[in-house]
Amino acid sequence: MWFGGSVPAAIAAAKERSSVFVVFVAGEDEQSTEMAARWxxxxxxxxxxxGFVAIKIDTKRSEPILILSLVQSFVDDDDENPVVCVPSSFFIGDNGIPLxxxxxxxxxxxxxxxxxKVKQKEIKKEIERRKTGKEMLEYKRRQEEELTKRMLEERNREKAEERAARERIRQQIAMDRAERAARFAKSKEEAEAAKAAALQAKQAEIEARKEAAQRERxxxxxxxxxxxxxxxxTNQFPSEARLEEARQxxxxxxxxTYGNFSLATMFPRREFTKEDYGKKLLELELAPSASVVLLPPSVRSAHQQEHSAPSASGSIEQSRQAVRKRVVEKRGEDFKKEGKIYRLRTQDDGEDENNTWNGNSTQQM
Structure with a gap:
């Protein structure tokens, strides 16, 4: 279990593995032999x-200065003459402090x-280290979110200022035109024209405000x-988002729950096609608000059959028109029309009509 390299190499290995560095100082006495057997x-x-990198230092083979320097790093600074106890076992943390x-x-x-016991100290230290690391990551994340938020707010503010500046310029141009028209009006017609120009400018201002409000909505x-x-x-989407994003x-x-469903609107009644899912919500008139229905495959089939019903109803309507035509033709044979009223024909009606066409009717007189 002992590290086979030098002391500096063992220290480097312990730091690289984040392990506890163990130094066992042994001599030639009986206690050293017993402790070596315990290890x-x-x-x-x-x-x-x-979690351990252990190295064994033999006082007989190692330099006394090396052993003394190691021991001095493990005792209080006030102790000017540290005593090297042999055998000794030191458990050293990654910060160089004996655990x-x-x-x-x-x-x-x-x-x-x-x-x-040393492992428990290391576990507490690892928990604290992870907690600190987690807090640092959370702090960094909050900083990034705050920076992104400030950048977005700044961008929106700049856009609002640009829109306001363009609006002020348009209003100023309209007012200048109205003032020039009023200043150079030399007749009633010119005064009326100036008044109309001012009214037009006012209407343009109102329309611009409506347009800005509409863009905002x-x-x-x-x-x-x-x-x-x-x-x-319910959920909110950018009006420039595609319908596919809403479906996802x-x-x-x-x-x-509803399988491979599709989307549709009820008022007006419309089922969206594959091409519609690539269009923007604003283009599909789903902004600023809309209500869509999820159509499962079974409901979608019934919906399509319902849309195909007009062709069947058209055939029924043609049949009805043919029946009405036959009724009208039959009505001409069995009924006599007087104005908007149909009266059942009699034998006298038939004789009168024959007399008319035979030249016996008084209508020919």
Whole structure:
């Protein structure tokens, strides 16, 4: 379990793996031999198998200056003459501060307990580190959202100022024209023309305001989606958005409840085609607000049959006209028309008509 390289290499490995750096200082005494055996026990090896980089320093083979410098970094600065306890075990965190120090030899159970204690310190530190990282990410996200919001507000403000400036210019031009017409009016006709120009300018101003208000209202399309079960939900879209975006929003909301549904309006009655889904909501007259119906496949088939009904009703109407024609023709044979009134024919009627055509009618006299 011991690191095979040098002390600097072991320190670098511990930092790279974000692991606890363990330094075991051993001598040739009996306690050092016992503690070395404790470190190499199966329970200890298993407890320290994850999250530790351990190195063993032999006081006989290592330079005394190296051992003393390591020990001095683990004791208080006020201690000018630190005593090197052999054997010693140091658990050092990534910031160079000892998390735990074991002087002398301890049992396997005590060593395992100390290792778990160090792990708990590292877990708390990792939780705190993650919490700090999460807070930093959240802070960065809020900053980006605030920056985006300010940029959007600034852009909208600039656009509003540009529209207002153009409107002021148009109004000024109209007023200048009206003033010039009034100033140079030399007759009643010219005065009337100036008055009309002023009125036209005023009307243009009113129309411009209406147009601006209409553009403002048309910027957003508020769509109400009506479901076959009678419920509904509403969402707002940019008026420049495509109808397909509204359909995708509805599909995400209802899921697979209504299958591959389509959209339609009831007033006026219209089912949108594939070409319509690529058009803008404003172009389809769905802004500033509209109500659309979700048509499941079964309802859509009935809707299409209903639209094909006029051809059948046309055939029925032709049959009715043929019947009315036969009735009129029959009416001419069995009835006699007097003004707008039809009277049942009699035998005398037939004789009178014959007399007329035979030259016996008084009408020929």
């Amino acid at each position: 190499e026990d199966e329970k200890v090896t298993e407890a320290a198998s994850d 735990e120090v074991i002087a002398g030899s301890v049992s396997v159970e005590e060593l395992v307990t100390r290792i778990h 048309s910027a957003i399309a508020r769509i109400q989606f009506r479901l076959p079960d009678g419920s509904s939900f 929003f509805a599909a995400q909301t209802v899921g697979n």
